[in-house]
Structures are given as C-alpha cells and as structure tokens.
Amino acid sequence: MSAPTRQPNFALLLVLVWLLAVLQLVAQHWVETGQTLIDTDDAMRLTQMYDWLGGRGWYDLNQPRVAPIGYEAHWSRLVDAGLAGTLWIFTRFTDAAFAERLVRTVWPALWLLVAMAGIAATVWRVAGRNGALVALVLLAVGKPAYAQFLPGRVDHHNVQIALSMLVLSATVWSDRVRWAAAAAGALTALALAIGLECLSFLVVSGAAMAFRREVWHPLNETYLFYCQDIDFCLRASKAGWDVRVIDEARVIHGLGKTIGGQDRETMRRDLLTWGKSHYGRAWWLFARVVLRVFRRT
Secondary structure: OOOOOOOOOHHHHHHHHHHHHHHHHHHHHHHHHOOOOOOHHHHHHHHHHHHHHOOOOOOOOEOOOOOOOOOEOOOOHHHHHHHHHHHHHHOOOOOHHHHHHHHHHHHHHHHHHHHHHHHHHHHHHHHHHHHHHHHHHHHHOOHHHOHHHOOOOOOOHHHHHHHHHHHHHHHHOOOOOOOHHHHHHHHHHHHHHHOHHHHHHHHHHHHOOOOOHHHHOOOOOOOOOOOHHHHHHHHHHHOOOOOOOOOOOOOOOOOOOOOOOOOHHHHHHHHHHHHHHHHOHHHHHHHHHHHHHHHHO
C-alpha cells in the first residue's frame, strides 16, 4: 500500500503568493512613494494621524485646513492608531522621513495579506482545498485588482476590503467552527467603526448563502424563478445532509415584490420541473393534465 502523497503547506503557499504580489507592486511603485501620494485621501489620512500624534484628541477630527470653518472628518482613529504604531516601529531604526515611506509601503501590503487569506478561506469552505489552490493562482496574477493595496495607499479602503473578506469567510465557516459566527459579528462591528462605506458589502455577507458543491451538484438549471429552494433542500436531504428549520426565525414575505407580482405561468412551469425531477415523467404528464383541466375551469 503506497503512502499518501504529502501536499505542500497551504499557509506557506498563501504567503508565497502574497510575497509575489507585493514584490510586483513595490517594484512598480516604490519610486513613487518617495515623490508623491496616490490620492488626496491618503494625504488627509497622514495629516489626521500626525494631528493625533501631535496631541489632538481621539474624537477631535476637525480639519481646519480644508475649509475656513474647518471640516469634521468622518474617519475613525482606528486606522490612525495602526499607522502610528507601524510608524513607531520603523522610527526605532531609521529616520522619520524614510520611516513614513516604509509605512506607506508596508501598511497596504499587510492588509493585502489579510484580504487574500479571507478569500482563500472562503473558497476552501465552498470548493475544498483544490478550489482554494485555484484561488491562489488567480490571486498571483490578479495585480489589476489591487488598486487599493498599492504602496502609498494608507487610507481606510484597503482595511475595509480586507475586513469584508474576513466577514465573508467567517460567515461561511460558521457551521463548522464554533467561534466563527461571533468572529463575523465582531469583524462587522470593526469594519463599520472604521467607516460606513462597506455597509452594503457587509449586508450581502449576512444575506448570502454558501454551500459545498457536493450538496447541490448536479444543479437543475431549468428553473425560471420558483421552487429552487425546495429542490435544493430535497437534494441535500437525499444526499445525507441535515436540513433543519429554525422555529424562532421570522421572515417577511413580500409576495412577488422581487419580480413585480406573482407570475402564475412561471410558477406552474417551475412546479412541473420540480415534480418531474423528483417523481419522474409519469407524474409530470399527470400533473400537466390536471393543471390544464383546472385552468379551463
């Protein structure tokens, strides 16, 4: 009996893909970090951080430079604190100007690693290790998608993207890992504390469903609108998966609000499709006759 093939450590592969992406970004944008900032938001973020380090209060976010009467910024100090901590580390062994340049390079790179880890964890839960390996390949060549993680991007958008990826991954793992649901809630709160721009993405994470391929494959793609949920639950149950009802859950049904009213013809066709897939062609023929008779009466 041959020994099982030892697979490479996935975490190590993830770090290698991250390093490859970071090296590409730094090679292309390192010179720019010594000359300019990518966006005015990045400049304002550094200004806000230095204001705090200069003695401004945690909740004092007024920016008098922006307008004659000042501007009350809506940005959280949480990112300022992270940037300030990173700056403090680098000033231990280099001058202030170069330390800031290192911060503007390292900070977005660290959050890129977090985002990649969230993506890989989500894909692993849905498609297994092989699917996660494909995700790593796509991440390795996905440089055009890293606009918010370029060296110099110290605003909060990369943080919000990374946290949103972690929320999604914690959500899809919540049925297997005891603490994942609590982590999803805590990460959601943290993301919203940093800024409300990612609210819509967090809401989607709360409403989205994620399933392993084995639960639904092969999926009947002939449904037009109705009955997919019934078909899915029956297929999952027949495959040996638990299908449970939470009695305490309450859902308000809008009665056709999604498609602007009830489409009886579409419902009839989907019901026939569902019955045929579970009870066979004879049931389908009988049901068609019955429905035709009732339609005429």
